Amino acid sequence: xxxxxxxxxxxxxxxxxxxxxxxxxxxxxxxxxxxxxxxxxxxxxxxxxxxxxxxxxxxxxxxxxxxxxxxxxxxxxxxxxxxxxxxxxxxxxxxxxxxxxxxxxxxxxxxxxxxxxxxxxxxxx
Numbered sequence: 515x516x517x518x519x520x521x522x523x524x525x526x527x528x529x530x531x532x533x534x535x536x537x538x539x540x541x542x543x544x545x546x547x548x549x550x551x552x553x554x555x556x557x558x559x560x561x562x563x564x565x566x567x568x569x570x571x572x573x574x575x576x577x578x579x580x581x582x583x584x585x586x587x588x589x590x591x592x593x594x595x596x597x598x599x600x601x602x603x604x605x606x607x608x609x610x611x612x613x614x615x616x617x618x619x620x621x622x623x624x625x626x627x628x629x630x631x632x633x634x635x636x637x638x639x
Contacts, residue, residue, distance in 0.1 A: 571604035579625025
């Protein structure tokens with residue numbers, strides 16, 4: 515048998531083995547893509563105030579996550595607003611950092627998620 519024939523036989527055998535696997539044994543990677551409810555485009559948060567970030571927890575796992583502040587679409591690791599909180603809770607309280615007031619802030623939600631961002635909102639002095 516030549517190499518092409520051997521390769522074809524190997525691929526066919528693997529395909530049969532994979533397709534014959536019972537559904538119970540299939541391990542599907544699961545990610546959570548929450549809809550961030552607050553802040554939203556109407557939100558104005560004053561610096562140094564405690565605010566509540568909320569999201570739709572439907573389908574959430576009980577893993578932990580990370581919430582970062584972005585400005586102009588750029589992540590800044592210096593503005594970790596919350597970490598190691600439970601995603602299935604649907605909310606977390608944060609303290610708005612002392613940043614330059616502007617209207618182009620967003621939150622970035624990471625963890626057992628796909629890296630979701632909030633709507634653009636304002637931080638005021």
